[in-house]
Amino acid sequence: MPIKRPRSRRSTAISAVLAIAVLAIATVALVLHVQQRRRGDALLRADPDRVLASRELRSTALAIGQPAFVRECAGCHGPRGGGDPLRTTPDLRDDEYLYGSGKPDEIEQIVLYGIRAGYSRGKNLASMPAYGRAKPYAGEAIPPLGPAEIADVTQFVLSLSGRSTDREATARGRVIYQGASGCYDCHSGDGRGDPGIGAPNLADAVWLYGDGSARSIAQSITYGRAGICPAFVTRITPLVARAIAIYVASLSHDRQS
Amino acid sequence: MTGNPEAGEVLWSPHDAAARRSLILCAAGAVLGLVIAGIGLFTAKGTRTSAVPAEDVALVNQVPLLMSDYLLQLRALYDVSLSEATPEQKKKVLDDMIHEELYVQRGVELGMQSDTIEVRAALAGAVEAQVAADAAMALPAESELHAYYDAHTEKYASEGILELEDYQVAPQSRLQPSAVAAALRHGGNPAQLDLIRTAAMKDGEEFYFAAKIHLADALYDAATRLQSGEVSEPLRLADGIHILVVKQNTHPLPRSYAEVRDKVLQDYIAEQVKILAAGNDRFLRKRADIAVARGFE
Numbered sequence: 273m274p275i276k277r278p279r280s281r282r283s284t285a286i287s288a289v290l291a292i293a294v295l296a297i298a299t300v301a302l303v304l305h306v307q308q309r310r311r312g313d314a315l316l317r318a319d320p321d322r323v324l325a326s327r328e329l330r331s332t333a334l335a336i337g338q339p340a341f342v343r344e345c346a347g348c349h350g351p352r353g354g355g356d357p358l359r360t361t362p363d364l365r366d367d368e369y370l371y372g373s374g375k376p377d378e379i380e381q382i383v384l385y386g387i388r389a390g391y392s393r394g395k396n397l398a399s400m401p402a403y404g405r406a407k408p409y410a411g412e413a414i415p416p417l418g419p420a421e422i423a424d425v426t427q428f429v430l431s432l433s434g435r436s437t438d439r440e441a442t443a444r445g446r447v448i449y450q451g452a453s454g455c456y457d458c459h460s461g462d463g464r465g466d467p468g469i470g471a472p473n474l475a476d477a478v479w480l481y482g483d484g485s486a487r488s489i490a491q492s493i494t495y496g497r498a499g500i501c502p503a504f505v506t507r508i509t510p511l512v513a514r515a516i517a518i519y520v521a522s523l524s525h526d527r528q529s
Numbered sequence: 530m531t532g533n534p535e536a537g538e539v540l541w542s543p544h545d546a547a548a549r550r551s552l553i554l555c556a557a558g559a560v561l562g563l564v565i566a567g568i569g570l571f572t573a574k575g576t577r578t579s580a581v582p583a584e585d586v587a588l589v590n591q592v593p594l595l596m597s598d599y600l601l602q603l604r605a606l607y608d609v610s611l612s613e614a615t616p617e618q619k620k621k622v623l624d625d626m627i628h629e630e631l632y633v634q635r636g637v638e639l640g641m642q643s644d645t646i647e648v649r650a651a652l653a654g655a656v657e658a659q660v661a662a663d664a665a666m667a668l669p670a671e672s673e674l675h676a677y678y679d680a681h682t683e684k685y686a687s688e689g690i691l692e693l694e695d696y697q698v699a700p701q702s703r704l705q706p707s708a709v710a711a712a713l714r715h716g717g718n719p720a721q722l723d724l725i726r727t728a729a730m731k732d733g734e735e736f737y738f739a740a741k742i743h744l745a746d747a748l749y750d751a752a753t754r755l756q757s758g759e760v761s762e763p764l765r766l767a768d769g770i771h772i773l774v775v776k777q778n779t780h781p782l783p784r785s786y787a788e789v790r791d792k793v794l795q796d797y798i799a800e801q802v803k804i805l806a807a808g809n810d811r812f813l814r815k816r817a818d819i820a821v822a823r824g825f826e
Contacts, residue, residue, distance in 0.1 A: 390661030
């Protein structure tokens with residue numbers, strides 16, 4: 273017949289201490305979780321434009337955003353957001369923005385719905401037509417250009433940054449640019465682009481495709497361009513999307529300040 | 530209420546105050562439970578949360594209105610951020626969003642998706658777009674893209690360029706066309722050889738696709754087989770005899786992967802979209818109960 277031994281005082285004390293320790297750890301974990309949740313909620317409720325100015329919100333955003341950026345975006349944009357010329361992904365650290373003006377809420381929209389990613393809420397308004405192909409643009413009827421016309425438009429584009437080498441070709445190119453080819457429609461009459469539709473500024477020294485040489489400009493005009501950024505709306509939470517947007521905004525904000 | 534029956538004690542006595550109280554409390558609890566259950570049963574709106582989640586600006590019948598959409602609307606309508614917006618602007622945007630959500634929900638209640646062509650087209654388009662979005666989400670590895678490029682290099686070739694003069698032998702000419710072609714090869718003057726230059730290709734160099742339109746198939750095929758500086762043999766066509774003098778023929782050349790990577794990615798994703806869309810279509814048809822009238826199978 274088994275004999276049931278009474279529990280010693282010591283083992284009872286150990287059990288009690290262990291129970292209290294587990295309870296304490298659980299309480300601390302719960303408190304930390306609640307605090308983290310509150311910080312996340314505060315970040316989501318805040319004006320994205322003001323987050324970088326608030327030390328607490330900023331640290332919350334960067335703590336979530338930086339690792340999420342490395343996980344989701346670094347494959348194309350590089351671990352520090354410097355871009356990749358091969359993948360033609362932009363440098364996110366400068367103050368040049370193809371879409372919008374670098375405001376965190378604008379970046380957040382791109383993180384969520386992407387660029388040419390299939391979402392109607394995303395950036396899908398326009399692509400660079402391929403003027404050297406029989407049908408330059410799928411969306412509407414645009415007349416193709418001949419090789420000489422492309423060379424003229426290239427000279428005009430070079431002239432926007434003071435690099436034209438042929439005055440007569442530049443004059444002819446201006447007429448084409450402002451005429452039926454419709455270049456002005458996206459890039460504006462002065463070539464400074466339209467961040468509303470992702471039409472780049474042709475008058476500065478920043479080139480997403482190629483090196484800004486006559487050859488690379490002619491290539492873009494002849495064969496067109498259309499980059500893609502995936503939409504993350506089904507993959508990440510709204511908090512992570514906000515945090516990534518703040519982190520990306522901080523890259524150029526910190527560099528300039 | 531407690532007692533020992535063997536000792537003749539009763540379990541519950543109405544004369545015992547504590548026993549009466551416990552019975553009343555028990556009954557009150559039961560009634561309260563029934564009332565709560567009844568209210569829940571007759572006023573149920575499905576599972577609902579009482580607080581609006583931080584990522585939403587409002588819930589309309591438990592459907593979230595996203596904060597990101599709200600910020601986008603503020604930016605689109607007034608070009609202001611959340612802190613720059615006035616209370617009136619915020620109210621207007623929120624009211625508009627609630628209005629839209631209510632009408633969407635009402636539309637679904639009324640079965641607009643069955644009756645209204647635009648709604649049906651938008652729904653079908655949105656489902657197709659969702660497939661495209663899924664395909665765009667799964668970005669391929671660089672090696673996959675390169676393999677796709679290798680398998681389709683002709684697609685990424687440059688556009689060929691032609692520059693030529695298209696001459697027609699004058700109908701009244703007594704010169705032998707082959708002799709005229711030979712004379713041209715030796716620098717002969719076209720005007721002295723009874724040749725008339727046609728209007729085709731008068732604008733100088735042209736891409737292949739444009740040259741094909743301007744020359745028509747027979748002359749275009751002959752022209753693209755010639756090298757720069759060559760003169761064709763006389764070509765007898767329905768409208769007369771043609772001789773082509775090719776100044777420049779730049780054949781299409783493969784473009785490097787680096788130059789065309791954005792196009793390769795676009796095409797790769799477009800192909801994935803087609804595959805996914807076909808799979809989606811098969812899945813929907815397979816799980817659907819589709820009955821087709823006799824004679825319309």
